[in-house]
Structure formats: C-alpha cells, structure tokens
Amino acid sequence: MTAPAIDVRDLHVHLGASHVLRGVDLRVDPGEVVALLGANGSGKSTLVRTVVGVLEPTRGEVDLLGHRRGSDVPWDRIGYVPQRVSAAAGVPSTAAEVVASGLLHRGRLTLPRGWRRQAREALAQVGLADRADDATNRLSGGQQQRVLIARALVRSPEVLVLDEPVAGVDRPSQEAFAATMARLVDDGLTVLVVLHELGELAGLISRAVVLRHGRVVHDGAPPRPHGEHGTEGHEHIHPHTSEVPAVSGSGLGLTDTPFESEQEARP
Known part of the structure; x- marks a missing residue:
C-alpha cells in the first residue's frame, strides 16, 4: 500500500494562550490536489506551517512521504510557498537568484553547478523566463509571487504546499x-x-478540507461557487487577518528549519 504524501493525525497546536488546532486529521495521497479552506483565523496557515516544520505541534503526529516529521524527512522533495512574502524584500536580488535559493537546504549550503539553468527552467514554468536577470523589486506583485512559486519548483518537488498563492495577485497572474x-x-x-x-x-x-475554529468540518467534494462569488467579474477581497502574521523576507534564505524560522512565524 502506498504511503500518503501527507499524513496528519490528531494534531494540536497552541500559539501562546490560543489553542489554534484542535485534533486535526488530514491525509493527502500521492497525486491528489487538496484545497484547504476556511475563514480567517480557522487555522489553515497554522496547519500548513506545522506540516512543513515551521511550527511545533503541541500534540499529534505528522508524516511526510512516509517519514515522521523531523530530520529524516526528505525536505528536498517538498516545496513550500509561504503566505504573502515579497520576493523583493531584503537585499535586492535578481529573479534567478531568488529562485536558486530554493536549491539550498540543511544538507546543501552552496549552489550546485548549473544553478542558473535550473533557475531559468523553473522561471519558464511560471512564464517568467524572460525576467530571470531582472531585479525582483522591478517586478509586479503578481510576478514576485510567481518567482516564489518558481523557487519552490526549482527542486522538482514531489509534494508542493502553498499558502494562499494567488491572494492579492492580478487575474493574468492567477491564470498563468x-x-x-x-x-x-x-x-x-x-x-x-x-x-x-x-x-x-x-x-x-x-x-476540499474545510477548517472551522481549528477543527475539520468538511472533507470531501469541493464546494460550488454561489451568488456573486461565482461570477466572473467578482473580486473577493479579504482582510487577511490570519492567526499567524506573515513571515519576513528573510524566510527566503537558509535557516535552522526546513523553510523558515519559527521565530519569524510567531508574534
């Protein structure tokens, strides 16, 4: 029997005095595309950040690609795109340089040979091959988000975890x-x-898996759009008051955890 790509069992997470996740079970099998839905503050970002090793669970277990979350997980086979991190934050870098940073992890501290080619190929996957040498601070918000997606794709992951990848980006970027x-x-x-x-x-x-107040309330068929939310011209804007603040631009670099430091993800 094939092991699930992601297997979360009875997951509890406290952030300060807040009991954010309350016994979450989640299984994602190889080849599935699972949407995690719910209102702001429902625990969505906390769940994915715990899955990828940014936050520590209070109780429960997380297995990734058949390995218990920790040092044995093959992190190079997992890509992660965090929520609302600007690719232009910090020291100015080209799009190719930001993407190449995705090749670094705790087992690799220097870029491999051919990193420029790999970076350009990843940028081509998101339609930005012609912007590889451009400074990221000269790109639009939607293009910067696509650079971060390319950064996750450059390692050719088997599993991709994305936290609101199209929030605040324009329609052409969403379509791309x-x-x-x-x-x-x-x-x-x-x-x-x-x-x-x-x-x-x-x-x-x-x-679709729907969270409400830190618990799974639906796991099954995706909901159908209704009312104006399903119309082509509707623009859905949220305050994005998530339960954990957005991480800083330093999350693009190499840190002690697989993707970004726990300190950055906490208040």
Missing part, C-alpha cells in the same frame, strides 16, 4: 499560475493549497 499547476499535476505532483476561493484552480481541486 493555474496553467502551470495543471501541467505539474498532470505530471503527478501532489498539492496541498490554502485558498479563500477555488477561483482559477477549481478545475484542478480533487478534494
């Missing part, structure tokens, strides 16, 4: 992202993605 994801999913990529709305990704989602 959806087209990229469709190609990757066809190639067998497993995806767990936090969304407020299915939007351009609706056709790719195989299952």
